[in-house]
Amino acid sequence: MKYLLGIDNGGTVTKAAIYDYEGRELAVSGIKTRLLMPFPGFTERDPDELWKANTEVIKDVITKSGVDAHNIAGVAVTGHGNGMYPVDERGESVYNGIISTDTRAADIVSKWYEDKTSDRVREKTLQAIYPGQPPALLAWLKQNNPEVLEKAKWILLCKDYIRACLTGEICTEFTDISVANLIDTAAGRYDIDLLREYGIEEMISKLPPIKKSSDICGYITKEVASLTGLAEGTPVAGGMCDMHSCAIATGIIDEEMLCIVAGTWSINQYISRKPIIADDLFLSSFYCDEGFWLNTEASATSAGNLEWFVDRFLGEEKLISIKQGISVYEVCNKMIEETQPEESDILFLPFLLGTNEDSNSKACFIGLNGWHTKAQVLRSIYEGVVFSHLYHINKLLKYREHPKSIRLSGGAS
Structure with a gap:
């Protein structure tokens, strides 16, 4: 074989x-x-x-x-x-x-x-x-x-x-x-x-x-x-x-689907027979399947923000993950599961590495108070990343119908 x-x-x-x-x-x-x-x-x-x-x-x-x-x-x-x-x-x-x-x-x-x-x-x-x-x-x-x-x-x-x-x-x-x-x-x-x-x-x-x-x-x-x-x-x-690679590996072979890649970058894309030529679209590029173009909205605003927070502030959680023999990100997910959206109104702007709108944009937490827990701060990062993806997807939807399905890949998947 x-x-x-x-x-x-x-x-x-x-x-x-x-x-x-x-x-x-x-x-x-x-x-x-x-x-x-x-x-x-x-x-x-x-x-x-x-x-x-x-x-x-x-x-x-x-x-x-x-x-x-x-x-x-x-x-x-x-x-x-x-x-x-x-x-x-x-x-x-x-x-x-x-x-x-x-x-x-x-x-x-x-x-x-x-x-x-x-x-x-x-x-x-x-x-x-x-x-x-x-x-x-x-x-x-x-x-x-x-x-x-x-x-x-x-x-x-x-x-x-x-x-x-x-x-x-x-x-x-x-x-x-x-x-x-x-x-x-x-x-x-x-x-x-x-x-x-x-x-x-x-x-x-x-x-x-x-x-x-x-x-x-x-x-x-x-x-x-x-x-x-x-x-x-x-x-x-x-x-x-x-x-x-992420698009073809998740089966994006026709125009009905949309691909999301949640890695360092927030990548949101679909294929079409003709490139989308528009000033407010990030890019159109050659697809590996000849005859198609890959239309992409993206910025460095995805899971890289979570990785930064884990590396800088979750030392205790890393030790817990080692003792339990699981990924530190599984520990993060459990922390999120213990919170509710209405518990806190922290907003996180996921711009640690800038954005495609303004490379000098800065990340920040808005609405942070002394009573907030680590889990609630973590939840705001998850939400900020998700809304960044949504922002890009809404831009793509200006040029196409809603997809029949969305395929997710990348480290956060």
């Missing part, structure tokens, strides 16, 4: 899973990766640490599954969209990986909205600009840290960096690059005039070749085989951006 290995590098966790051809999961392994915040607005990760996490979860999931690695027919990688991972001609990192929640380039993006650059590029890219995208990050590095760009041979996205580590081959893929504000979506290619609008036209030589999700983009190298237990020569597919 043959099997497939999938690898996911989200904003907080690296996972690997093995499936049979019927889609049954045999085993899964995950490792939380560190978020680096060296300065306000910076969200980065150590690329070497990220690669090490990938080798560890691959090795662990093969062991857990009991599968002979020679029976793994193929590997595919997904990862968070946007951000950037610059590498040199050897494929080695020249800077920390930058995650899509990064806001260091907020002032540059504000200027692009003021001078209408945003309107001109939207005609080609079909999306809004935000600070965590490659154009803004490249413009920021050009102004503030040009030596990084001088060292960089290629500008990669997250999954492309991991695929390059697995195979030694450099490329990107259509779903991922189509959400990065770097291509003319009608033509399906890079556009020098588009890059000129951003003031980064010289970067076109550093943008990798574009492949399809299903293309074989390389093979597991001998070195990687020794690190992971995979068989040398195992083919590695192009893969896709994580929000596209």
Whole structure:
């Protein structure tokens, strides 16, 4: 029997899973990766640490599954969209990986909205600009840290960096690059005039070749085989951006359904035969199923807020979860079950990482009093995240009928 290995590098966790051809999961392994915040607005990760996490979860999931690695027919990688991972001609990192929640380039993006650059590029890219995208990050590095760009041979996205580590081959893929504000979506290619609008036209030589999700983009190298237990020569597919992966994995194959991804980002989306072209829609991008477009409303306002609260304030609950042998999030759910909506009127604005409306937005609790309990504060975070999703869904419903069903994925699911 043959099997497939999938690898996911989200904003907080690296996972690997093995499936049979019927889609049954045999085993899964995950490792939380560190978020680096060296300065306000910076969200980065150590690329070497990220690669090490990938080798560890691959090795662990093969062991857990009991599968002979020679029976793994193929590997595919997904990862968070946007951000950037610059590498040199050897494929080695020249800077920390930058995650899509990064806001260091907020002032540059504000200027692009003021001078209408945003309107001109939207005609080609079909999306809004935000600070965590490659154009803004490249413009920021050009102004503030040009030596990084001088060292960089290629500008990669997250999954492309991991695929390059697995195979030694450099490329990107259509779903991922189509959400990065770097291509003319009608033509399906890079556009020098588009890059000129951003003031980064010289970067076109550093943008990798574009492949399809299903293309074989390389093979597991001998070195990687020794690190992971995979068989040398195992083919590695192009893969896709994580929000596209979530949509197809939850069965979004027609226009009647809607997909919600509750992870670091609040992602809300559906597919259509034609892209939705509207100034108030976050983006339309290529879908992995040719002939469809993925229409998305999103912001970094989802379960990342809960993770922050757990890490900063729920040390006691973490100990309880360890003693009981359960997830700390199960403890959180039990705390919520013991509260009632009418007990408290705390409002939580889930803007720890800004919003797509204003990258400088700040999170806050409104209506907090001394008598409020930890559980009630926690409930307000749940509610704030849910209402953020609702805000985006209501925007999508301006362009479609109510869906027949909604599929939920992401860490919070």
